[in-house]
Amino acid sequence: MGLEIEVRVEAEVYPTEDPEKVLEAVKKVFPEIDFNVKWLDGSAVVEGVGKDLKVLENLKRLIRERRIRTSARQILKSSILGDSLIFNLNKQAAYAGKISFTEPYLESPLPPIKVEVRSDDLEAVIEWLTEI
Template identity: 35%
Template sequence: MIPQVDCTVEVVCQINPSEDPQKIRQSISNILDAFELELDKYSARATSDQAESLAKIRESIHNHHSQRVYSKFLNNNLEGDSTWFYLNKQAAFANSIALCERDNESPLGPIKVTVSSENIERIIEWLTS
């Protein structure tokens, strides 16, 4: 059940000169629901105030039985009321959600997903259990 808590989701990635901004838009649409998108020549920033926007990511976590891996990343990156993780941009364009351990794992740069909430532990629990 999707937690009914206040939550902010922010997704950011750089847009390289060789990349089509519409492909970046598609990549973000493949991983996130119900978001507002700001695109400029060099970057994309999507935001949502609903935990439900993370449903595709949660579904992927469970389909790939990667709850423990995501839990580790989310807890290791936890700072105050927020946490983050990287996703592979090329995989996202191919409609696949793939975690990156480091920002240089994705050749064109990763997509950074940041989640903030006063109940961040509840969001992490929902994503990973």
Template identity: 30%
Template sequence: MKIPSINCVLEMKSALHPSEDPEKVRKCISNIFPYSSIKTENFSISSQSKELRSFEKIYETIHLKKSQNTYRHYLEKNLDNNTTWFYLNKQAAFAEKIAICEEAEESPLGPIKVIITSSNIDGIIDWIVLGN
């Protein structure tokens, strides 16, 4: 996997429900989003990275499962100017698995929202789904 040199901001956000252990939700995010700084607020946990290599676990799963078309669909559907996003299943992330959610309700405790922002968002989408 060759990681392109594209300036970007990668974010992951998840609601933190009263019944959830904050450390377990932090683990969900760190399992799939390494090289990021994670912060806990009252009712949410978020992380951010400016390194595209933080996306490598998601990238590898997309290509191993041959799910490029699914991700392209959501990345293009949710594209707004220089930003796009998609949902990941929180329980799957805890088990170090990556599973996209079509709707937020598919993840019983709420999803992890992955947000990608870049002045070259098309280049990032192409890299994710084509491997360029």
């Protein structure tokens, strides 16, 4: 599939969290992205950007393994804002090598992993991520 795509992943690190563990969590879901830990005023943020559909292959595999394609498709379709698809993943689930879609700060006191996908055909990206 020759889609133009940009994937931006960001995870805020709370003072009670180990930045290395947060880095490990995002890498378990997005191993194809090079991440950096940025410090600003004593707070850290793990962030990375990928420019290829390949960076979403592991997310696709995790969706398939958990057998949540239908619910993932609904969540992702409802997360389209213009030319962006913005969704959140639970950080603790990611650290365990699993995925769980979440709303910011509702299900966990820890901030989520924020994922933003930009493409001129987000519907095709969602279909690819959740195909059988």
